[in-house]
Amino acid sequence: MSTQATDMVHDEHDDHGPAKGIGRWLFSTNHKDIGTMYLVFSLVMLFIGGSMAFVVRAELFQPGLQLVEPEFFNQMITMHGLIMVFGAVMPAFVGLANWMLPMMIGAPDMALPRLNNLSFWLLPFAFTMMIGTLFMDGGGPNFGWTFYAPLSTTYAPPSVTFFIFAIHMMGASSIMGAINVIVTIMNMRAPGMTYFKMPMFCWTWLITAFLLIAVMPVLAGVVTMMLMDIHFGTAFFDAGGGGDPVLFQHVFWFFGHPEVYIMILPSFGVVSHVIPAFSRKKLFGYNSMVYAIIAIAILSFVVWAHHMFTVGMPFAGELFFMYTTMLIAIPTGVKIFNWISTMFRGSMTFETPMLYSIGFVILFTIGGLSGIMLALAPVDMVYQDTYFVVAHFHYVLVPGAIFGIFAAVYFWLPKWTGKMYDEGLAKLHFWVSFIGLNLTFFPMHFVGLAGMPRRIPDYPLQFADFNMVVSLGAFLFGASQLIFVYVLIKTLRSGEKAEQLPWDGAEGLEWTLPTPAPYHSFPTPPKVD
Amino acid sequence: MDSHEHYYIPEPSKWPIVCAVGLFFTLGGLGMILFNMTAGIDDLWGQIFFMLGAAIMVYMFTGWFGAVIEESMSNLYSDQLSVSFRKGMSWFIFSEVMFFAAFFGVLFYVRVLSVPWLAGEGDKGMAHMLWPDFTATWPLLNNPNSEQFGTPKGVIDPWHIPLINTILLVSSSVTLTLAHHALKAGKRGVIKAYMVITLLLGFTFVGLQISEYIEAYQQLDLTLSTGIYASTFFLLTGFHGAHVTIGCIMLTTMFIRILKGHFSADDHFAFEASAWYWHFVDVVWLLLFMLVYVF
Numbered sequence: 001m002s003t004q005a006t007d008m009v010h011d012e013h014d015d016h017g018p019a020k021g022i023g024r025w026l027f028s029t030n031h032k033d034i035g036t037m038y039l040v041f042s043l044v045m046l047f048i049g050g051s052m053a054f055v056v057r058a059e060l061f062q063p064g065l066q067l068v069e070p071e072f073f074n075q076m077i078t079m080h081g082l083i084m085v086f087g088a089v090m091p092a093f094v095g096l097a098n099w100m101l102p103m104m105i106g107a108p109d110m111a112l113p114r115l116n117n118l119s120f121w122l123l124p125f126a127f128t129m130m131i132g133t134l135f136m137d138g139g140g141p142n143f144g145w146t147f148y149a150p151l152s153t154t155y156a157p158p159s160v161t162f163f164i165f166a167i168h169m170m171g172a173s174s175i176m177g178a179i180n181v182i183v184t185i186m187n188m189r190a191p192g193m194t195y196f197k198m199p200m201f202c203w204t205w206l207i208t209a210f211l212l213i214a215v216m217p218v219l220a221g222v223v224t225m226m227l228m229d230i231h232f233g234t235a236f237f238d239a240g241g242g243g244d245p246v247l248f249q250h251v252f253w254f255f256g257h258p259e260v261y262i263m264i265l266p267s268f269g270v271v272s273h274v275i276p277a278f279s280r281k282k283l284f285g286y287n288s289m290v291y292a293i294i295a296i297a298i299l300s301f302v303v304w305a306h307h308m309f310t311v312g313m314p315f316a317g318e319l320f321f322m323y324t325t326m327l328i329a330i331p332t333g334v335k336i337f338n339w340i341s342t343m344f345r346g347s348m349t350f351e352t353p354m355l356y357s358i359g360f361v362i363l364f365t366i367g368g369l370s371g372i373m374l375a376l377a378p379v380d381m382v383y384q385d386t387y388f389v390v391a392h393f394h395y396v397l398v399p400g401a402i403f404g405i406f407a408a409v410y411f412w413l414p415k416w417t418g419k420m421y422d423e424g425l426a427k428l429h430f431w432v433s434f435i436g437l438n439l440t441f442f443p444m445h446f447v448g449l450a451g452m453p454r455r456i457p458d459y460p461l462q463f464a465d466f467n468m469v470v471s472l473g474a475f476l477f478g479a480s481q482l483i484f485v486y487v488l489i490k491t492l493r494s495g496e497k498a499e500q501l502p503w504d505g506a507e508g509l510e511w512t513l514p515t516p517a518p519y520h521s522f523p524t525p526p527k528v529d
Numbered sequence: 530m531d532s533h534e535h536y537y538i539p540e541p542s543k544w545p546i547v548c549a550v551g552l553f554f555t556l557g558g559l560g561m562i563l564f565n566m567t568a569g570i571d572d573l574w575g576q577i578f579f580m581l582g583a584a585i586m587v588y589m590f591t592g593w594f595g596a597v598i599e600e601s602m603s604n605l606y607s608d609q610l611s612v613s614f615r616k617g618m619s620w621f622i623f624s625e626v627m628f629f630a631a632f633f634g635v636l637f638y639v640r641v642l643s644v645p646w647l648a649g650e651g652d653k654g655m656a657h658m659l660w661p662d663f664t665a666t667w668p669l670l671n672n673p674n675s676e677q678f679g680t681p682k683g684v685i686d687p688w689h690i691p692l693i694n695t696i697l698l699v700s701s702s703v704t705l706t707l708a709h710h711a712l713k714a715g716k717r718g719v720i721k722a723y724m725v726i727t728l729l730l731g732f733t734f735v736g737l738q739i740s741e742y743i744e745a746y747q748q749l750d751l752t753l754s755t756g757i758y759a760s761t762f763f764l765l766t767g768f769h770g771a772h773v774t775i776g777c778i779m780l781t782t783m784f785i786r787i788l789k790g791h792f793s794a795d796d797h798f799a800f801e802a803s804a805w806y807w808h809f810v811d812v813v814w815l816l817l818f819m820l821v822y823v824f
Contacts, residue, residue, distance in 0.1 A: 019541055027541035109538050111613040118545035125553040161563045165556035175624050183616045213624045221631030231563050233754025240674030242757030244643035251631060314652035
């Protein structure tokens with residue numbers, strides 16, 4: 001890898017800085033500015049979605065109905081899920097992709113900069129529309145984030161129409177963002193950077209973008225059929241006209257299962273950068289990691305009905321989806337052992353990004369193992385729709401997706417801002433989050449196995465103690481995110497100047513750029529050996 | 530020249546945000562219209578927002594594509610960027626493929642699994658207890674709940690308008706390819722002739738499709754609310770028709786650009802992209818003709 005990259009950034013060509021004022025953000029064609037907007041948007045959504053979880057946990061603090069009406073509780077549950085999935089996690093990853101991909105592959109910017117800005121700006125409008133439904137007659141979506149028909153069609157509040165259009169806008173945003181990512185990776189790599197020399201984050205995003213382009217149109221299709229059923233009398237999800245409500249679930253989960261990998265693959269990529277850097281070793285098995293990602297992506301298209309074991313499927317279908325689901329454990333295991341082997345005998349240090357990554361490996365494995373339990377069709381009959389499921393997917397999403405995002409932010413923040421964050425406070429953020437999230441989600445396994453159903457605002461007395469622990473943990477986890485905001489503000493206002501390579505084990509083109517990274521990353525591509 | 534040296538990064542542009550605002554108004558207005566339609570209210574504000582949004586979208590499309598055409602004509606684009614455009618268009622078409630795949634998947638599920646189950650066949654034939662008199666046929670004319678979902682008199686005969694439409698669309702793909710070859714050979718007169726034929730075929734297709742819908746509604750009582758056959762029929766053919774219309778608009782734009790003397794024998798990406806789109810729409814039609822009309 002050449003060092004001439006650093007000399008070339010002050011090349012006179014294209015070396016204009018950002019525009020002044022609000023126009024810099026509204027009309028941006030710069031991958032870093034758009035990435036920043038994505039990340040800030042995602043943080044705002046994290047707090048909005050989080051405060052809805054607060055309402056849920058406050059209501060469930062004690063048995064009985066205290067704070068909110070069950071109807072409003074349902075809306076909070078639904079909006080929490082939708083906002084966290086489409087507003088917090090996905091935009092955060094697109095933001096990271098925007099910031100990092102051009103820097104990692106040696107490009108000046110994303111391949112299609114205007115499209116990039118459009119994919120961002122659709123999101124604030126889409127979420128304005130979706131959150132606006134809460135203030136309409138009949139309230140907002142109350143049918144759970146999976147919006148099963150006929151709850152979301154025949155029995156839905158009238159505002160469901162706006163929910164459908166908001167989903168259309170988010171989907172369009174995701175498809176355009178994914179096209180941009182995939183074209184950037186395929187066409188903008190520096191000369192000499194073959195696919196199998198690409199950084200792992202690029203690999204995970206390449207696969208993620210493929211999944212997005214493949215399944216977001218299916219989501220658009222399923223909400224369009226809902227719209228037709230609601231307003232134009234079609235019978236897609238109505239057995240009275242020859243349709244089938246279960247059909248909704250099949251189409252939805254054909255989107256929904258790849259979607260959960262969309263939310264985790266980029267985290268795999270981040271962790272595959274952080275763990276080698278702080279173990280001061282190369283990633284144990286680069287090729288096996290790549291093939292494992294590809295295998296997971298392919299399998300993600302043939303496992304969707306494991307979300308529907310209790311809904312009524314032919315027996316052969318149950319078996320098929322059970323076995324394919326269990327196959328996923330193999331590539332996932334390859335990845336977990338890869339990270340552990342990378343750490344084995346490394347000279348490890350434990351800065352905040354590394355703490356988050358190790359937390360990721362341990363806690364994601366817990367979520368993965370409960371996933372294998374849920375994959376078994378016969379026992380899933382018992383687990384279905386209990387808090388065990390809630391515990392499972394929060395263990396893969398919170399310490400999976402969200403810890404991956406935190407690891408990435410702490411890891412690359414010095415490169416983005418040119419300033420070091422406060423290591424002490426950041427570690428405090430990690431430990432409070434770590435304790436908070438385990439207090440929140442671990443007891444959910446127990447109440448779930450004991451039979452507590454999800455999405456219900458009340459519960460019998462026997463679950464009272466654990467639920468109080470869960471709620472306290474949730475408040476702690478939520479509050480710990482305020483530390484994160486404080487760390488960010490402190491870094492920007494008074495952080496110490498960061499070195500060009502703040503982590504001595506870190507490798508990759510992004511670290512050859514000066515700190516903070518210049519406005520246009522690589523006007524001239526570096527040579528990669 | 531190494532094409533990597535000068536990758537074109539556009540100046541800050543207003544079009545993306547204009548597009549986001551336009552889409553917000555269009556969909557928001559449409560949402561208001563539908564929201565109030567359910568309550569039986571005629572929503573003036575919804576219509577105003579919808580029209581405003583649609584106007585913004587038209588302004589955005591002409592402005593944005595106009596800007597891109599201008600940049601392209603001033604040779605700002607490198608070879609590498611034109612590869613980006615090609616890959617971008619290919620992946621966009623792939624996303625469209627998946628959109629139609631979802632509806633074909635629905636058709637498959639309904640025909641092969643759920644309708645026979647409702648009639649008591651197969652693994653989940655227990656569903657028969659819901660409507661014990663129901664028998665499965667395809668096209669499904671007698672719905673399980675015939676009070677809510679009307680009974681059409683029949684379905685569109687594939688060997689009249691649909692067959693003509695098939696011939697029209699396939700020929701239009703051929704004439705478009707001939708136009709493309711003429712463009713590569715630099716025969717401008719021939720391109721114009723083939724483009725006119727292609728456009729005529731395309732617009733005739735749309736017209737015939739509309740007349741087919743009129744026939745379905747007026748003579749066959751085959752409407753959106755007559756059960757699952759009509760649902761899949763209208764959604765598949767309707768989305769296909771919408772795509773043909775978009776394709777016609779794209780090809781019309783290409784025709785105007787050719788009249789203005791745009792495109793050279795080796796650089797005409799916009800034309801190629803429109804042609805790819807047209808062929809894609811053609812392939813979808815062939816599947817539709819076989820799976821929706823004939824079998």
